[in-house]
Amino acid sequence: MKILKEIKKALGHNLPFVAFRNPNETLVTLFVQQSVDLHLFDDFSLSGYVFAPFDDIETAYLLQPDIVFTDKMEEGINLKTQKISEVEIIDAISKVKHISLVENAIKTIKNTSISKVVISRKEQVVLKDFDSVLAFEKLLYQYPNAYGYIWFHPAVGLWMGATPETLLKVKGDTFHTMALAGTQSYKGTTDVTWGNKELEEQKMVADFIKINLQNSVDKLLLSDVETVNAGNLLHLKTTITGTLKNVKDVKKIVELLHPTPAVCGLPKQESKQYILKNEDYHRSFYTGYLGEVNREGKTSLFVNLRCFTIENNHIANLYIGGGITSESNPENEWLETVAKSKVMKKILI
Numbered sequence: 001m002k003i004l005k006e007i008k009k010a011l012g013h014n015l016p017f018v019a020f021r022n023p024n025e026t027l028v029t030l031f032v033q034q035s036v037d038l039h040l041f042d043d044f045s046l047s048g049y050v051f052a053p054f055d056d057i058e059t060a061y062l063l064q065p066d067i068v069f070t071d072k073m074e075e076g077i078n079l080k081t082q083k084i085s086e087v088e089i090i091d092a093i094s095k096v097k098h099i100s101l102v103e104n105a106i107k108t109i110k111n112t113s114i115s116k117v118v119i120s121r122k123e124q125v126v127l128k129d130f131d132s133v134l135a136f137e138k139l140l141y142q143y144p145n146a147y148g149y150i151w152f153h154p155a156v157g158l159w160m161g162a163t164p165e166t167l168l169k170v171k172g173d174t175f176h177t178m179a180l181a182g183t184q185s186y187k188g189t190t191d192v193t194w195g196n197k198e199l200e201e202q203k204m205v206a207d208f209i210k211i212n213l214q215n216s217v218d219k220l221l222l223s224d225v226e227t228v229n230a231g232n233l234l235h236l237k238t239t240i241t242g243t244l245k246n247v248k249d250v251k252k253i254v255e256l257l258h259p260t261p262a263v264c265g266l267p268k269q270e271s272k273q274y275i276l277k278n279e280d281y282h283r284s285f286y287t288g289y290l291g292e293v294n295r296e297g298k299t300s301l302f303v304n305l306r307c308f309t310i311e312n313n314h315i316a317n318l319y320i321g322g323g324i325t326s327e328s329n330p331e332n333e334w335l336e337t338v339a340k341s342k343v344m345k346k347i348l349i
Helices: 003-012 092-111 132-142 196-213 247-257 268-278 330-348
Strands: 017-021 027-032 048-052 061-063 067-072 116-126 147-153 157-163 166-171 174-185 217-222 226-230 233-244 289-295 298-303 307-311 315-324
Touching (some): 003 067, 092 315, 132 157, 157 330, 174 330, 196 233, 196 247, 233 330
Antiparallel strands (some): 048 289, 174 233, 307 315
């Protein structure tokens, strides 16, 4: 793709940019900002590309494109990706720490008003001769049904991801969001059986969105729950649609949804405070949101999952987590994060 050369050029000139591809599409778009100005984002009437953190008291940024490139993905491309063995060398310290966090979360759920909390961790992968543009190309072809992106600002850093979760799409007065929860490995079919823990988790997310939106929107509709494939994983998904009472209500809807129970927990504020107090690292933009705002009459935002950031061009920081309920099994929750980490590990080499 010619657009890959333009991405390399922007990186070479140290210019802020974002390149992205929508789920199940072949069009890749690149926004390049010709100044290194760091635009803060706090106004949904602005136009550009937003990159927002998990914690809304932290700063969100808006990339304002001066140059826009588009290109189509080529057919028949089969880029080699890393094969991840089912048996890996496990970081014993990380495993013990994560299981301990999950055990504490389960105990908290059983003794407080919190019914679900998402516990995550950061994993570092040492890179050799890393090529971020090649990694992005691999990501696009490896995960066609995800929202794939690469985002860079010299004052912030480089992030990349392939997220399966839409936060909010708005066109005119119609909107679309989703409840996405529950995880199991994909073994060639979506015809699978789900356990009570995953079904309960999915229902919590869907109910939260319904309750929080029903007084702020019209014609709220929830689809039946379906099993969807996202790379090497399966999730439960409910599609949610409706119409805005006022087209200027986008900020209000985002504030109601973010952070969703799928990345935070329930009740939202209590679970968020639990995360900030107990996770021993800074989530930053992981489980935040990103996407176009007021571009060609549309806003299209995604939850920042299955992502990593690059440190000093030779270390990748991967972010992975899972929803914890009273029925969670700590060992299984650890294994879920291991499975999720493979999504990004496959394209890092």
